[in-house]
Amino acid sequence: MKPFTMRRLFVAALTGAFVSMPMAAFAQISIGISVNIEPPAIPVYVQPPCPEPNFMWTPGYWAWDGVSDYYWIPGTWVAAPQPGYLWTPGYWGWGDGGVYVFHGGYWGTHVGFYGGVNYGFGYGGGGFAGGEWRGGVFAYNTAAVSVNTTVIRSTYVNTTVVNNTTIINNTHASFNGGPNGVAAKPTQEQQAAASEPHLPATQAQQQHEQVAKQDKSNFASANHGIPAHAAVPRPVASVAELQHSAVAASAAPGAKPFAPHPAEAKPAGSPAEAPKAENKAAAPPHPAPAAPVAPKPENKTVSMPHAAPVAPKPPPKPAPHPPKAPPPEHRPEN
Numbered sequence: 550m551k552p553f554t555m556r557r558l559f560v561a562a563l564t565g566a567f568v569s570m571p572m573a574a575f576a577q578i579s580i581g582i583s584v585n586i587e588p589p590a591i592p593v594y595v596q597p598p599c600p601e602p603n604f605m606w607t608p609g610y611w612a613w614d615g616v617s618d619y620y621w622i623p624g625t626w627v628a629a630p631q632p633g634y635l636w637t638p639g640y641w642g643w644g645d646g647g648v649y650v651f652h653g654g655y656w657g658t659h660v661g662f663y664g665g666v667n668y669g670f671g672y673g674g675g676g677f678a679g680g681e682w683r684g685g686v687f688a689y690n691t692a693a694v695s696v697n698t699t700v701i702r703s704t705y706v707n708t709t710v711v712n713n714t715t716i717i718n719n720t721h722a723s724f725n726g727g728p729n730g731v732a733a734k735p736t737q738e739q740q741a742a743a744s745e746p747h748l749p750a751t752q753a754q755q756q757h758e759q760v761a762k763q764d765k766s767n768f769a770s771a772n773h774g775i776p777a778h779a780a781v782p783r784p785v786a787s788v789a790e791l792q793h794s795a796v797a798a799s800a801a802p803g804a805k806p807f808a809p810h811p812a813e814a815k816p817a818g819s820p821a822e823a824p825k826a827e828n829k830a831a832a833p834p835h836p837a838p839a840a841p842v843a844p845k846p847e848n849k850t851v852s853m854p855h856a857a858p859v860a861p862k863p864p865p866k867p868a869p870h871p872p873k874a875p876p877p878e879h880r881p882e883n
Contacts, residue, residue: 643727665733
């Protein structure tokens, strides 16, 4: 798998960058990091019931840690910054040069384009079917979202708006365009919503995102695209709170398992170089140490304790002289 690349699109970092924008923005901002690792699929999880009136659902999504990995920001219910405002989720889009570019979410009076990504719970890929503002009170469509009806009284049921969608995302792809992405383009209504005044993420959302980054079990390299803490009823202020109140996810049907990139991957433009082989003969391996040589015994007489004295042997007798041969006999010549 390819390593990631960093490109200057505008400014700032991937997650939480859009929260520092001015209170009135006029388009969905592309955050200043692009990545050439495909984001994991959107996992499947159970939505916690809405805990309070006028809380809006903000879907979970995959964020980039700015170094080498994706991590999951759990979905949660958040108080709207003011009555009449709805949340447009951020999304990953296939960009020029074969990279994935993140477009930050925002608050506005209409839900804009979010890449056709099916986040579920009213965000089926286009618009929002989870409810509507009626005066200063938000009414929840229980056909799309889960609410605690003992606390929240303003509810209704509308299955038509849930079923009327032309967005096909059977693989639960988390990005728009490119290979394996969602083939969706903004409608005229969504383009108009993009030009309206927007509000950035609230302070509670910002803190929630920072806590999510501290939860190492939600990193894709650890969970392979199935986060252990997928959604919570409210924005959390600590990892302990997140792990205590979160629901776990399961793999999305039809989605391919996420394969984390190699740990040795480095930023593009700085590939790891293999060490050059020097033109030298290979050094022989170190020989095994020789076995210790026993010291040679010195030429000394060793006394044997309690040994009986040995009598010296008599010197050998000299051999007798052999008898002399008689002189040859003299015979006269004839």
